[in-house]
Amino acid sequence: SQQGEEDPQALSIQEGENATMNCSYKTSINNLQWYRQNSGRGLVHLILIRSNEREKHSGRLRVTLDTSKKSSSLLITASRAADTASYFCATAPPSGSRLTFGEGTQLTVNP
Amino acid sequence: EPEVTQTPSHQVTQMGQEVILRCVPISNHLYFYWYRQILGQKVEFLVSFYNNEISEKSEIFDDQFSVERPDGSNFTLKIRSTKLEDSAMYFCASSEQGEGENGYTFGSGTRLTVV
Numbered sequence: 001s002q003q004g005e006e007d008p009q010a011l012s013i014q015e016g017e018n019a020t021m022n023c024s025y026k027t028s029i030n031n032l033q034w035y036r037q038n039s040g041r042g043l044v045h046l047i048l049i050r051s052n053e054r055e056k057h058s059g060r061l062r063v064t065l066d067t068s069k070k071s072s073s074l075l076i077t078a079s080r081a082a083d084t085a086s087y088f089c090a091t092a093p094p095s096g097s098r099l100t101f102g103e104g105t106q107l108t109v110n111p
Numbered sequence: 112e113p114e115v116t117q118t119p120s121h122q123v124t125q126m127g128q129e130v131i132l133r134c135v136p137i138s139n140h141l142y143f144y145w146y147r148q149i150l151g152q153k154v155e156f157l158v159s160f161y162n163n164e165i166s167e168k169s170e171i172f173d174d175q176f177s178v179e180r181p182d183g184s185n186f187t188l189k190i191r192s193t194k195l196e197d198s199a200m201y202f203c204a205s206s207e208q209g210e211g212e213n214g215y216t217f218g219s220g221t222r223l224t225v226v
Binding site: 033040088097098100101103 | 142144146153154155156159161166167169200202204206213214215216217218219220222
C-alpha cells in the first residue's frame with residue numbers, strides 16, 4: 001500500500017494567500033513530519049506532529065492530524081514568494097526508524 | 112545551526128564502478144540514515160544505522176550496498192557495482208533519537224549519475 005500521498009500535486013497561489021496541502025496515509029504511525037525541498041536541494045524539516053496530537057503551530061505553519069481519517073494538512077499562512085518549493089509529508093511507524101515519504105506538493109507562490 | 116554535510120555534491124561514474132558517498136552527521140546525533148530520490152519520484156528509505164550496525168534496511172538496499180562509520184565523524188554509503196538505475200540523489204540524514212522525535216536533519220545530497 002502507498003503511504004503518504006499528498007494532494008494537490010501542484011498548487012499555485014498569489015503572495016499573501018494561504019496555502020493548504022493535504023496528506024493521507026494508510027498504516028499506523030508514531031508521528032508525521034512535513035519537509036520542504038527547494039529544487040535540486042536537500043530536505044528541510046518543518047514540523048513534526050505526534051500521533052496523540054491534533055494540531056500544532058510553528059510560525060506561519062499550522063499542521064493538523066486526524067488519525068481516524070489517517071490524514072494531515074499543512075497550512076502556510078500569508079505565503080511569500082520564498083515559500084515556493086516542494087512540500088512532503090513523511091510518516092514514522094510505531095516502531096523502527098524508516099520514514100515513508102509522499103509524492104509531494106509543488107507550491108508556487110507568485111509575487 | 113548544525114548541518115549534515117555530504118560530499119561530493121555531484122558524482123558521475125561508469126556502470127559497474129564502485130562509488131562511495133560520504134556524509135558527516137551532526138556530532139551529537141546517534142542515528143544515521145541514507146535515502147535516495149530518483150528524479151521526479153518519491154524520497155525512498157535505504158538504510159538506518161545505530162550503534163555501529165544496520166538497524167533497518169529496505170528492499171532496495173541489496174548486497175550491492177553497504178554502509179560504514181569508519182571513524183567518529185564520517186558515515187559512508189558504498190555501491191559496489193553501479194547500475195544505470197542507481198542514478199539518483201542520495202541523501203544522508205541523522206537524528207538524536209531513533210524514531211525521529213525531533214525530526215531528521217538531512218544533508219544537501221549527492222547527485223549520482225551512472226553512465
